[in-house]
Amino acid sequence: MLRQLSLRNAKRQSKEYSLFFITLACTVSFMYAFNTLIFSDIIKTFSAAEVLPYMIVAASLLIVLVMGWLVGYMTNFILKKRNRELSIYMLSGIPNRSVSKLIFYENVLIGAFSFLLGLPIGILLSQILEAVIDHMLGISYAFSFYFSWNAAGLTLLYFLAILLHAVRKNRKWMRKINVHDLLLLDRQNEKALASGHASATLIFILSLLSGCAGAYLIIALPLGKGYDILIGIICLTIFLMGFFQSIPAFLVTRFAGRTEWKYRQNRLVTFREFTTKIRSISIVMGVLSVLFMLSLTFMGIGTSIYIIAEQHMEHRVFDVVILHPSELHDFSTYEDTLRRNFPVQSSHTYGIYTDEKKDFLTVRNKAVTEINQLIFAEYRHDTYMKQSDYKRLREMLSYESVPLDPSLCYIHCMPALEKDFRTFIREDIDLSCAGYSFAPDGIFCEPFNQMETYGNGWDYCVIVPDQAVSSMRVLHSLFAAITKSPLDSRDSEHVIQLCDGLVGLERNIAVAASNNEGATSLTEQDADYLSGKWSDKESLMIFYAMAICLFYLALIFEIIGAAILSTQILSDHEKKQRQRHILQQLGMTEKLISKTNNRQFALIFLLPLLPALLISCCFVYAGALKMRSAVFHLTALDNHLWIAKSLGITYIFFLFLYGIYYIFVQEASNR
C-alpha cells in the first residue's frame, strides 16, 4: 500500500516539479560526461593532462557538497508544499515513521528516474565533450558509441551521496513535525508581509557601500599582499547578505506610499507580488545570487583562460621546429625521416645569429612586465636573421610579401614591442647594424615563433642583409616545417623515437649555463631539440584542464540555481491561478494578466542575477589581468578588449541557458 502510494506520489511530483527533476537528470548527464574524461584513453596518453582527472574529481566533490545542500533544500521545500496531504496521512493514523518511509521511497523513485534519464543524455554529452577536448589537443575527432562503466559507477556514487543527504534531511524534518505545525505552514509566509521596514533603508545603503568597497578592493588592489582580495570578498559577502535581506522592505518603504507611481501602468500587482515573493525567499535569493556569481565567475575565468591559451598558440606558427645549438647544422637526416612519416608541406633550414650588441635588448627589457624574469644565457644580446631566410619563412607562413631593401635592416617583433622599437629607431638616427642602417618603418609584428625562448629570437629579431651576418656568431640553427595535417604530441614523441640525437625541448626546465651567465633549457649534451605548435599545445593542457573544470562547475551551478528559482515560482501555481481569476473578474484582459505575470517573473529572474553580474565582472576582470601577467611576460593581449570579449561570451552563454528556464516558467505559468 505504502509503495503504491509512493509510486503514485512520485509520478504526480515528477509532473508538478518536472523542471527540477529534469535539471537533476541534466546534472547526472554532466557528471557522467565529465567523469568519462577521468577514464578516457586519450587523456591517459597525454602526460601533461594527468592533472585533469584530479581536477574533475575535486570539482565533482565540490558539486556533491553544494548539490547535497540544494537538493535537500528543494525536496524539503516540495514536502512543505504538500503539508495538507501529509497532515491527512497523519490524521489517518499513519505514524511519522511510516510517512518518512513513504517519502524515502518517493525520493528513491524520483532519484532513480533522474539517474536513468540523465545517463543516456550523458553518453551523448560525453561525445560532445570528447570532440571539444580533441579539438583542444589538436586530434581529429571520430564519433564512436562508448559507454564507460567506471564513469557511470562514479556518477552513481556522487548522485547517491547527494540524495542520501536530502533523504536524511527530510527524514529528520518529518520525524520532528506534528499535524498542527504542518497545517500552519501556509500562514508563515503571510506574516512575513507585515515584518518591519524601519532599518531596511539603512541596511540597504550600507550593503551597497560594502559592495562598492569590495569591488574597488578587488579591481584596484590598493593594499597588496592578498589582503585586498580577502577584505574584498568579505565586503561582497556582506553586500549580498544585506542586499537580499533589505531589498524587499526597502522597495516597499520607497514605493508603496507613492500612489502616483504605483497606480500607473498596472504596476500595482507587479510591484506587490514581486516584493512579497522576494521577501518570502530572501535567503534563497541570496544563495542563488552566490551560485550565479560563482557560475559567471568560473565561466568568465574559464573563457579568459581559453583565450589566453589560444593567444599563446597563435604565436607558435610552425608544426615542427628542430634546434641545433651554436652552429649551422645539416638537418637533412631529420627532414628525410620526417617526410617519410608525415607529409611536409614546406620547410626551411636557417640560422639565428648574435653579436655583442644589446641595443634592442635594452629596449625590450624595459617593456617586460615580469620583474624577476629568468635571464637566459643565449639571450643576453640582440639576435639576427638573414633577409633571405626571413623572406622564405614569410612565404612558408603565407604572410604578405614585403619588399626588403638589401642595404637596410628591419625588425620582426611581438606587437607589444612595436611602439618602443619604432620610437627607438626614430630617436637614434645613427643606429646601425654591421654598417647597415634601419628602415624607418621596417617593423613587422605577425606571429613568428618569438613568444618564448629558442625560436626566432626572444620577443624580437633583427632582420639584416645576408652579408651582415658574416661577422656574427651563430646562436643556433633551426629547421622549421609546416605539415599537411596537424601533428599532436604523440606524433612528436614518435619523431623523437625515430631520430637519434633528438630530444624534446622543455622550456619550463632551466639549469645554470656552463659560463654561469644565466640559465639554459638546452640541458642535453650533443642533442638537437624538437618543439612545435602541437607538441607545445600539450604544455597548455593545464590551462585547458582548468577551463574544462571551471565550465563544469559553472554549468552545474547555473542549472541548479535556475531550477530552484523556477520551481519556487511555479510552486505558487495555485495562488497565481486564483489571482488570475480575480483579475479576470475585475476586468483585466488575458493579455494584460499574462504581461503582468511575465513582468513579475522577469524581475524575479533578474534580481539574483544583477549582484552576481556586478561581482563576477570584478572577479573576472581582476582574475584575467592576473593570469595575463602570469602567462605573458609581454602584454601579448595589449588592451582590455579580450576581457570584454570573454565577459561577453560568458554572459551570452549564461543568459542563453538562463533564458531557457525563464521561457519555461513563462510558458508553464501562462498555460
Next chain:
Amino acid sequence: MNKRPNHPTALLSVEHIEKYYGSQSAVTKALDDVSFQVQCGEYVSIMGASGSGKTTLLNCISTIDTISAGHILLDGIDITTINDNDIAAFRRDNLGFVFQDFNLLDTLTLEENIALPLTISGISPKEINDRVCQIAEKLQISDTMHKFPFQVSGGQKQRCAFARAVICDPKLVMADEPTGSLDSHSSRILLEIMSNLNRDLGSTILMVTHDAFCASYASRILFLKDGKIFNEIHKGEKTRSIFYHEILDVLALLGGDKPC
C-alpha cells in the same frame, strides 16, 4: 456585441436561459427556462437550496460561465454574444463582484485592493485616491486601509471586497453568499451598508443567498428550485421583519434548506 430593444427601465433581462452540464452520457440540466428582469436601482435576491442552480445563474449573468440556450441582456446588450476579447472590458465597465471568500489579493493592502479596478481602468492616481477615500469612509474601513487582508476581520475584508465591487460605479453588483463567511454582527453591518448604498446611490444589486435574514434586505426575492424559478416575492411596503417571515414561509413551502 448585439444591442437589442429592451424594456425601458429593465437593466437586466434574462430570457429563457438553459444550462446543461456534463457529457452526452450524463447530462445535468442546471438551469431550465429561467426568465426574469431586474430594474435599474433594484435590490434582488435569489434564494434556493444547495444545487438549485443559483450560483450557476449568477455565473452566467456575470459572464464567468456560458449558457446553453436563451439570452441575457444587460442594459440592452446581449452578453451571450460578447466575444472573448471584449469580455474583460465589459466586466470592468458594467459589473461588480462580491464573493463568500472575499477574493481579495493577499499581497495588496485593503486600500490597494479597492484601488485595483480603477488602476486597470487607467484612472489617474489622484482620482483613485479620492474615490478610495470616499468609499472607505462610507464602508467604515478608513482605519484599516493600510493593513493586509490577513490583518483584518472577515467583516472588514468583505466590506473591502464590496468597496472594490462598487468603486467603478458598475451597472450591476453581484454578490454570491456575501455573508457566508461572516459572523452575525459583521453580516448585519455589511447588509446595512449594501442596503444604504442601494438606497442612496441607486446601485443595482443581485445577491445569491440561502440565508433568509440576508435575503430580507432585498426588495424582491426569486426562489429557484431544480433550475427553475419556483416563486417570486416582493417586499413592497412591508417591514423587514414581516418580509423575513414571508421568506421563511416560502422556504417551508420549497422544502429546501432549513431557515436560519
